[in-house]
Amino acid sequence: MENNKEELKNGNEEQSNAIFEVTDHCLIIKLTSELDHHCALKIREKSDSLIAKGNIKNIIFDFKEANFMDSSGIGVIMGRYKKVIFTGGKVAVTNVNETVDRIFRISGLYKIIEKYETIKDAKKAL
Amino acid sequence: MSETNEITLEFDSKSKNESFARMVVAAFVSSLDPTIEEIADIKTAVSEAVTNCIIHGYENEEGKITLKCKLDKNKLFIEIMDKGKGIENIKQAMEPLYTSKPELERSGMGFAFMEAFMDKLEVLSTPGAGTTILMEKEIQSAASKS
Numbered sequence: 001m002e003n004n005k006e007e008l009k010n011g012n013e014e015q016s017n018a019i020f021e022v023t024d025h026c027l028i029i030k031l032t033s034e035l036d037h038h039c040a041l042k043i044r045e046k047s048d049s050l051i052a053k054g055n056i057k058n059i060i061f062d063f064k065e066a067n068f069m070d071s072s073g074i075g076v077i078m079g080r081y082k083k084v085i086f087t088g089g090k091v092a093v094t095n096v097n098e099t100v101d102r103i104f105r106i107s108g109l110y111k112i113i114e115k116y117e118t119i120k121d122a123k124k125a126l
Numbered sequence: 127m128s129e130t131n132e133i134t135l136e137f138d139s140k141s142k143n144e145s146f147a148r149m150v151v152a153a154f155v156s157s158l159d160p161t162i163e164e165i166a167d168i169k170t171a172v173s174e175a176v177t178n179c180i181i182h183g184y185e186n187e188e189g190k191i192t193l194k195c196k197l198d199k200n201k202l203f204i205e206i207m208d209k210g211k212g213i214e215n216i217k218q219a220m221e222p223l224y225t226s227k228p229e230l231e232r233s234g235m236g237f238a239f240m241e242a243f244m245d246k247l248e249v250l251s252t253p254g255a256g257t258t259i260l261m262e263k264e265i266q267s268a269a270s271k272s
Contacts, residue, residue: 037177038141044231068166070173071235079231099166106242107235 017042020050025057026126028119031066035073035100044076048083057089058126062119064095073100074107081112090114092122131157131197139180139189139208147193147206148172154195155202158265167243168202168263174236175206175259181227183210183257200265204244209256216249 017039019030027050033039050056059080063069081091092114096104104110116122133154137143148169155168172193179191194205213219219226220241225234240247246262 034145036141036144036173037181038144040231041141068169068173070170070177071233071239072173072177074233074235075231078233099162102166103170103239106239107233 018046020046022050022056024123025055026123027051027056027059028062029059030062030064033066034068035063035066035076036068036070037072040072040076044079047080051080051083057084057087059084059089059091060094060119060122060126061091062094063097063100067097067099069100069103071103071107073103074109077109077113090126092116092126094119094122129199133193133195135193136190137193139184139187139191139210141177141180143191144173144176144180147176147191150193151195151202151204155197155265158197158200158202159267160265161267164263164265164267168204171240171243171261171263172204172206174239175204175261178236178259179206179208179210179257181230181232182213183208185211202263202265204261204263205258206261207256207258212253212255212257213249213251214253216251220249 017031017033019032021028027047029043029047061077077091084091093104094116095118096115114125116125135150137146151172152165152169155165176191180186183189189208189210192207196203218224220237222238223234225232240259240261244261244263248260249257250260251257
């Protein structure tokens with residue numbers, strides 16, 4: 001109950017940065033705003049509290065609603081990767097546009113994460 | 127008539143202003159009719175520089191960040207300045223993957239992105255006094271039209 005209250009409060013104060021879903025031991029993070037340092041702090045906090053519950057193997061970051069990312073986004077994805085890798089988990093990104101794709105390519109992040117067209121494709125492959 | 131255009135903006139060192147800063151620069155450069163890719167490059171570089179001011183310059187304490195932009199023909203000049211703690215070793219700070227704050231999950235890619243996405247990057251810093259980032263980018267689409 002306390003948690004719910006907290007979420008509602010945050011939701012009212014500022015628009016949320018992502019929608020979090022957990023299905024079949026997979027955490028799906030649907031980004032709803034540009035993934036920068038400001039947004040990364042919130043994503044990190046919320047996803048880690050979900051990962052801490054111990055029910056998550058893989059993580060999917062969905063970029064359908066996010067058309068911008070900077071190096072803070074690289075940090076938040078790598079940070080989550082380090083958390084799930086120990087338990088044999090994987091990290092995937094989906095619905096990546098040209099701009100975000102370039103950031104992933106330049107940073108070399110595709111060496112450790114997988115890219116898929118849709119969330120459905122990613123869930124099937126992971 | 128002069129072909130230059132300039133703006134100066136001062137804002138608080140707060141993470142919510144990162145998106146504001148890059149939108150301002152994107153709007154400012156729009157008169158040169160840049161491509162989507164050019165806008166993305168500029169937004170990323172501005173975002174990296176402003177984030178550095180907040181995290182490293184002021185270490186999440188209060189401070190003011192100054193953003194200056196200038197258009198001269200088909201070139202965009204950006205200056206982003208903080209009066210924070212400055213950088214002791216600029217060469218090391220600019221090395222890809224180097225970060226002084228791994229605990230904050232910094233990827234160490236900030237300067238690498240600024241270098242990759244802009245034509246020129248210059249870092250001026252005095253420890254204890256602050257850091258100024260100077261960047262330059264020619265808008266190709268504007269050059270080909272004129």
